[in-house]
Amino acid sequence: MGFRGYALDGGTPDRLVAGVQILLVDGRALPMFAALFGYGLVQLANRQLAAGRSPSQVRTVLRRRSLWLPAFGFCHALLLFFGDILGAYGLVGLVLAGFVLREDRTVLRAAVAGLVAHVVVMVAFGLLTVSGPKGDTPAAMADPIQATMMRLIGWSGMTPTYFAASVLPAFLFGVWAARRRLLEEPLTHRDLLVRVAVLGIGLAVAGGAPMTLIDTGIWAPSDLVAVSAYVLHSLTGVAGGLAYAAVIGLVASRVRPGRPGPVVRALSACGQWSLTCYLLQSMIFVAVFAPYFGGLSTRVGDAAASGVAVLTWLATVVLAALLSTGGRRGPAEALLRRLTYGRR
Template sequence: MRTQETHPARPDVRLAAARITSVDALRGFSLLGILVVNIAFLASGYRMAGLAEPAFNSSLDWGVRWFVTLFLENKFYLLFSFLFGYSFTLQVDSARRQGRPFVPMFLRRLAGLFLLGLAHAVLLFPGDILTTYAAVGLALLIFRGVRPKTAVALAITLTLLLAAAFMLLAMLATMGLDMSGRVADGSAQAAASNSALGGMFWQIISEHLRKLSFIIVARVFFQGPAVLSACLIGLAVGRLGVLRDVGAHTRALRNLQWIGFTFGLGGALFYTMCAWNGTVHKFWGEAVDLVTAPLLAAAYAATFLRVLPYLPRLGRLLTAPGRMALSNYLAQSLICSLIFTGYGLALVDRVSPPVEVLIALGIFALQVVYSRWWLRNHRYGPVEWLLRYLTYWRRPSQPQ
């Protein structure tokens, strides 16, 4: 047995390498989508308030808003959450092979993730999701022993309950809640937010803390369950070992594409119309999107995994930032803060949606180059190294 572990057969080595590469490439792909979505929230207080920036009202501006909302928003963080659940199974298996107690290691990891997320939320971006992952990780510990079918059933149940909650909110709003005053209040608060974000250090921190009081409620009752559902699907896929041999599941991936694109795009279109047209209450759009966004995210993942073997250069480009996803996620917020807030250029609410997307693409291109350069001489990204130190409570070996 020891000989097999020390000197594995060559095909097994290639298979493991391919699996890691595809997962890291998918993580890099998700990171790009998250940046294109998040940059709008980092660039203007209006977007964080769910409103369009009044200074940018051209057809091109609205076309970009609709494109991002339709194809990207609420899809890529679900992909990232799926990969968080999948990676959880890899960590469990790794601890078992090494004979290490998994629970205390993972709790240290979650504590480090929570502290990083808290600092990220206060200093850079109150829309941080790392603290949500830290909380959801505790739930994964509880469910780590469930069968894949049970994990999928739990994920579906959570999603449907969450959608039902939004439908209830939509019905309550339809029964008499006047939204006009709320829109006016939102515009005033967004303008005040822009002023604070373009100000001094203490003003920026104060504004982030103000937003956090509202975001925490949304995360606990709404986004948290959605993230947990995606993580449970990732846990089920990891337990089944599907991504170890993607080619053996071509039919399943093809079915995901047909179902995901058909229903996912339909739901995304309805969600986008609710978000920007104002003719139907946004809660109805949220309810539909909660059910259909995971399908579209799954279709994206299935398509990506199917075409990746035919685009090896693209895979290599995305693998490097995917291996350093945590470092790059935090760096994205730092760079955007230096561009849009008083930390740097203070261009808050002065950049149009099309230019925001171009800036996001430029940032990610730089991260691809930097990640490939860094990983030539390091095994982990800088923040990954720190989190690994906290997890194992010892200094990781860095050189490759």
């Protein structure tokens, strides 16, 4: 496998799919969701303040909510997926809850510091990739007990380092954006959103191109150049993630108020059930790919596996649309809310 986890010996369709994902998805989607996570915490804080709670009480609620996410992440990694991101979200939210109510200058300074930490961590992981031992990922292990142990080891090591560094800067930029209601009032901030979208996607494509060539087997540079390309890919992915969030805001601004179509309603439902859908997707992937269940992980290439992923995502969108009628929350969302706020 290459730096981003795709097979280097796949066929032409596999390399094409891998190239598109490395260039446009990998390291770009995660910062987008991290920015939206930070944005959402500001919205949650604003609702708490509007209800008459003090800033210290608001921070307590944010930290209590964030504290439960690593518990969800631990169970996710224990049973399903070593690449869980819930633990990193919770860790960042727990440590940085206070920044949700801090002044803009402090938030932006912390975001820049987060970018520096991001680079340092990615350099370390890049060097480990070229020098460390190669072996099966937990998803390819036939022994379920061994796979479980490796998932927990990987999760406990990657959550406070790799994933936290990937989440940190975008989370803080999302906090800053929420202060200005960029996504809630996209027409008011259209010019800024357009600039972020164009510049961010341009940086992500330019910065991701070298890694795309390396991980599809087209280019085989020295280890130093490869690690540099890996770091550049990840760093510009932060810009790409923010750009994707801006694009979504611009697209949403064109939806007629009060009259969303069926596609928009379904996507909105999936967003409201995001935690449930995320966990459900992992359950399906284990059932389909794990060697001790469906066993497709070592029998299909990246193109076919990505096709299964797209179909799985579509299935969760449809399921959320069918079950979220009447404002019903997903089971994972309802549980997190219950744990955060209690019975009331």
